[in-house]
Amino acid sequence: MQHDDNRMKKPSYLATVIIIAVITSLIFTYIAPKFLWGKIIPFPYTGTGPLRKEVIIPKAEPSTIAEAVAKKDTPAVVGISSIEFERQYYFLERKVEGVGSGFIVDKNGYILTNNHVASPSAKKLTIYLSDGSTLPGKVLWSDSTLDLSVIKINAKNLPTIPLGDSDTNIVGQTVIAIGNPLGLRFERTVTSGIISALNRSLPIEEGGKQKIMEDLIQTDASINPGNSGGPLVDSKGNAIGINTAKVTTAEGLGFAIPINITKPIVRKVIATGTFKAPYIGVVGYDREIASYINADIVIAEGIYVADIDPAGPAYKAGIKKGYILLEVDGKPVDTMTALKTVIYSRNIGDKVNVKYRTLTGDIGTTTVTLSK
Incomplete structure (x- = not known):
């Protein structure tokens, strides 16, 4: 009989414990913060320093790089x-x-x-x-x-985007495109992705004529009509490209012009109000374009001289069609963008040292005086 009484008391004891736990939780969750902490009960200890009566909320940080x-x-x-x-x-x-x-x-x-x-x-x-x-x-x-x-435009103290270094771009790095897709209705849309490839070439038609855009940055960041001209920026917010085109027959194929080609142009336009490109007088292709134009042209480095102006500076300096330009003023020129970047940083009348490989494979150097 005594054994049965103990069994009867156990549920009552368990219920008492549960009720006390619930009341304690309510006190510390709802009542203490509002009525007791700082008045009857001290604030909970929240760090290694002295006790304090105010809760400091850290400043919110951006949740993503984008x-x-x-x-x-x-x-x-x-x-x-x-x-x-x-x-x-x-x-x-x-x-x-x-x-x-x-x-x-x-x-x-x-x-x-x-x-x-x-x-x-x-x-x-x-x-x-x-x-x-x-x-x-x-x-x-x-x-x-x-x-x-x-x-x-006539304005002062405007916000700006700093120009980065597109020569340090690597495949797989995070990029963000900003622009106005589909007109001005969706102003300043932000999309993110990665650099999918570098030094891409894209045949396009302009004014009924075919041309090839060279040395482009390929990205899977969404680029749509209206994004053209907007910046492609890296994770630090520096512009590394200018969004220019999208392949409409495929998804995730957007292209941007490397920013480095713009630096000497922008610098001279700001200084003088315009830019007059120095002229070297060659039509050149990098290795990717050269093999696309003619499968028999195989080069490992430099710029293949596909054509030359017989009255131009390069021809006068001894460079001929079929030569491969290797360096200009000691800087390797493996793409036309690299060549133009070096040439555009000079002025009309400047002399540049050009290293080249001849049709027979010999290495030579010459001095070219850039013209209009």
Whole structure:
């Protein structure tokens, strides 16, 4: 009989313990923080320092690299609207409006974009800033082969995006594209991805003529019509490319122009108001393009001279068709972008030292005087 009584008391004891636990939890969860802590019960000890009566909440940090970059760079991205007139038939003209992106590279209103976004033939350029204001723009310099333009607006103390170093790009690194896809409706859209490949070549048609864009950065960051001219930036927020094209027949195939080719151009436009490209007088292909044009042309390094201006500086210095340019002023030139970057950093009339390989495989050097 006594054994049965003990069994009857166990549930009552267990229920008492549960009730006490619930009441204690309620006190410390709801009642203590509001009514007791700091008044009757001291604040809980929260660190190795002295007890304190205030809870310090750490400053919120960006949750991702893309978020931090977007916050830093988005204010310097602009929308660009251009108006041109195309001739129809013999005496009629049709108004054509295009939209794209660009980004501010100097606080005094210098903007970098694509030539197909803002060309000198545009009758009107309107620049849309991140603060909601609009300003007229003027094309100071443009090149359809490079698909680059530099625009100027009359403004001061603008946010800018610093130019990075596209020569240090590696396949697989994180990149972020910022622009205005599908017009100005989705302004300053941010997409992220990686560099999928480097030194890509892309055949395109412009004005009914075929041309090849060389040495492009390939990325899987989403790039759509309207993103053209916007920045492709690295994880530090530095521009390493200018978004320029997308293969519409495939997904995740976007392309950007390496930023290094723009540096000497932007520097001279800011200093003088324009840029006059020094001329070396060769038509050259890197190894990828050379083999694409002619399977019999196989080179391991340098630039293959596919054609040469008989009245140009290179020809006068002894360089001939079929030679391979290896270095200019001691800098290797394995891509046309690398060659142009070195040449564009010089001025018309400057002398450059060129190292080359002849048709017979001999190595030679010569001095080329750059012309207009």
